[in-house]
Amino acid sequence: MKTKNNLTLGIDIGGTNTVLGFVDENGNYFAGSSIPTNSTKDVNNFIERLVKKIKLMLNENGAAYNFAGIGIAAPSANYFEGTIESPSNLKWGNVKIVKMLHEFFEIPIVIVNDANAAAVGEKYFGFAKNMRNFIVVTLGTGLGSGIVVDGNLLFGENGFAGEFGHTIIDHKGRLCNCGRHGCLETYASVIGLKRTVYDLLSFYNYPSVFRDIPFKNLTGEMIFEHAIKGDQIALKAYDFTGEKLGKSLANLVACFTSEAIILSGGLLKSGDFIINPTRKHFEDSLLKIHKNKVKIIKSKFDDGMAAVLGASKVILNEINGKPYIKKVPVNE
Amino acid sequence: MKTKNNLTLGIDIGGTNTVLGFVDENGNYFAGSSIPTNSTKDVNNFIERLVKKIKLMLNENGAAYNFAGIGIAAPSANYFEGTIESPSNLKWGNVKIVKMLHEFFEIPIVIVNDANAAAVGEKYFGFAKNMRNFIVVTLGTGLGSGIVVDGNLLFGENGFAGEFGHTIIDHKGRLCNCGRHGCLETYASVIGLKRTVYDLLSFYNYPSVFRDIPFKNLTGEMIFEHAIKGDQIALKAYDFTGEKLGKSLANLVACFTSEAIILSGGLLKSGDFIINPTRKHFEDSLLKIHKNKVKIIKSKFDDGMAAVLGASKVILNEINGKPYIKKVPVNE
Numbered sequence: 001m002k003t004k005n006n007l008t009l010g011i012d013i014g015g016t017n018t019v020l021g022f023v024d025e026n027g028n029y030f031a032g033s034s035i036p037t038n039s040t041k042d043v044n045n046f047i048e049r050l051v052k053k054i055k056l057m058l059n060e061n062g063a064a065y066n067f068a069g070i071g072i073a074a075p076s077a078n079y080f081e082g083t084i085e086s087p088s089n090l091k092w093g094n095v096k097i098v099k100m101l102h103e104f105f106e107i108p109i110v111i112v113n114d115a116n117a118a119a120v121g122e123k124y125f126g127f128a129k130n131m132r133n134f135i136v137v138t139l140g141t142g143l144g145s146g147i148v149v150d151g152n153l154l155f156g157e158n159g160f161a162g163e164f165g166h167t168i169i170d171h172k173g174r175l176c177n178c179g180r181h182g183c184l185e186t187y188a189s190v191i192g193l194k195r196t197v198y199d200l201l202s203f204y205n206y207p208s209v210f211r212d213i214p215f216k217n218l219t220g221e222m223i224f225e226h227a228i229k230g231d232q233i234a235l236k237a238y239d240f241t242g243e244k245l246g247k248s249l250a251n252l253v254a255c256f257t258s259e260a261i262i263l264s265g266g267l268l269k270s271g272d273f274i275i276n277p278t279r280k281h282f283e284d285s286l287l288k289i290h291k292n293k294v295k296i297i298k299s300k301f302d303d304g305m306a307a308v309l310g311a312s313k314v315i316l317n318e319i320n321g322k323p324y325i326k327k328v329p330v331n332e
Numbered sequence: 333m334k335t336k337n338n339l340t341l342g343i344d345i346g347g348t349n350t351v352l353g354f355v356d357e358n359g360n361y362f363a364g365s366s367i368p369t370n371s372t373k374d375v376n377n378f379i380e381r382l383v384k385k386i387k388l389m390l391n392e393n394g395a396a397y398n399f400a401g402i403g404i405a406a407p408s409a410n411y412f413e414g415t416i417e418s419p420s421n422l423k424w425g426n427v428k429i430v431k432m433l434h435e436f437f438e439i440p441i442v443i444v445n446d447a448n449a450a451a452v453g454e455k456y457f458g459f460a461k462n463m464r465n466f467i468v469v470t471l472g473t474g475l476g477s478g479i480v481v482d483g484n485l486l487f488g489e490n491g492f493a494g495e496f497g498h499t500i501i502d503h504k505g506r507l508c509n510c511g512r513h514g515c516l517e518t519y520a521s522v523i524g525l526k527r528t529v530y531d532l533l534s535f536y537n538y539p540s541v542f543r544d545i546p547f548k549n550l551t552g553e554m555i556f557e558h559a560i561k562g563d564q565i566a567l568k569a570y571d572f573t574g575e576k577l578g579k580s581l582a583n584l585v586a587c588f589t590s591e592a593i594i595l596s597g598g599l600l601k602s603g604d605f606i607i608n609p610t611r612k613h614f615e616d617s618l619l620k621i622h623k624n625k626v627k628i629i630k631s632k633f634d635d636g637m638a639a640v641l642g643a644s645k646v647i648l649n650e651i652n653g654k655p656y657i658k659k660v661p662v663n664e
Contacts, residue, residue: 132489133488133489145587147587149481149486149488150484150486150487152482154481154482154588155482155589156465156481156588156589157464157465157589157590157591157625161588162587163586163587163589163619164586164587166619167586167587168579168582168583168617171579171617178619178620179620180617180619250500251499251500252587254495254496254498255479255493255494255495255496255499255584255587256486256488256493257487257488257489257493257494257495258488258489259489285500285512287495287498287510288510288511
């Protein structure tokens, strides 16, 4: 009797949307879908909607497979505890999400940091396939980073390495959700872009459509839309954001000497509006030995999908006896 | 017949002094010595003095051993080419130093980056013995860094990773030898401290002994000496230097989540004058998850000795068939 092939589900829980998709054992992915995260509502509401969605996807696509595991990608994920630990962009506090999902699915489930999952996705399915040293930067509600060194994800001493979004670029700068001032993500993210629009409205006196829009209502999509139409404030906001990001990436490359930076997340929907100024200021700020050697690339995946694929790969590896974080004794 | 034990020589070529020392197979080190580097003179003059010194040391200590190899630590070292590649703090241009020394010693010789050598020294002989994630920062004429991730040195794509001294902390800041503005090493180094003294002389109007000393004549030792005597400018210069260094180290830890930062180099002769403000601003600037978890330690070794020991260890490993940089195929 032929046994069915394994199927894994990847889930990326973002500040706005939660993206889902299946990956089979051959690395083919399909049935990509999403639900709103809506973290202002109770977490049980989210779990209920998520489980319903998963069951629907299984009904439509799962029959030919053995549903083998779920990999979750989320901010502030604790792999060892199976929890999401009060990230600033989700309002649920601490969530024992692996335990909660185990009540509905009696299969292996793991949770990993979203930007790290995206880095795994890029390594196995994206433009980083042949790279050993690269960095994935996700520009969404916040700024996440997954750093690959010599083919391996960088975890650091406690698994929380790669908080590039919380490197401080201006100690007297914008208040960050982390309680400090001037973190990079307060500038280089969708929310950062939005904050920059209002800063520029205060600084310049150009006419701009944004003068009619309250802070609360402005979205990244609207800024993109009006940049296309030539709104001066929108264009300057992208330049400012790209400058902060490009200069910071140059410092990161001074430390890591990566081959490429892969940009992803909601902000990348704006394409060249954000990529061009980022590249310019990056290149201008590099050490001579790095100039013209480090690529800045847009991910080949839509928002969230790299993390979905990466989380799927992580759970598949676990099932095959390859743990995501190996605890190695000192001086082995 | 009993064969003699292997003896290796470590050499650290610094901007001011070149430090030498022997290490036996059991990791014991002895006969530490030094010569002035004096890179304003011809490199042949340096090699001549270096070879003379090595021969003297061998005559005094080498008889009982088999002299097996030389490990050199230097700034801008190219391990693959055996060269020193025009570092800003040595005036020799490109130097084929391994080839030059091979004319005098027909034994294995390698050259490695000085801060990386120091990191190896700290890992095998110093306070980092039981650490898997730590960073060595050498504060001398410039600022070097050796970064250890998961027990391995970070090389990056081309072996030039760890240029933490050339992360830009102020794009309108001090001109750096690299041609850019505001690199960390223009603030956090012996030369940076000296530049700060003159900046502070221009800013304040306190009386200070430094008002009588021309820029060219001022040394790090003199600043230390007058800090002890309570000179306001000297004390403020240390605080300013520690602030720049501490804040930058906090950003580095956000990316790497290291267990400890080990400080070494000439600036550390000033002890608490530099360590205390560095620790204060580091701790104040850390992300909450890192607070009170990352140690800042002074190296247990005198200036240059960690790199001497590390370079010795590297050549001993090479002799034992363990190459320093392994070239690994992509997707192995």
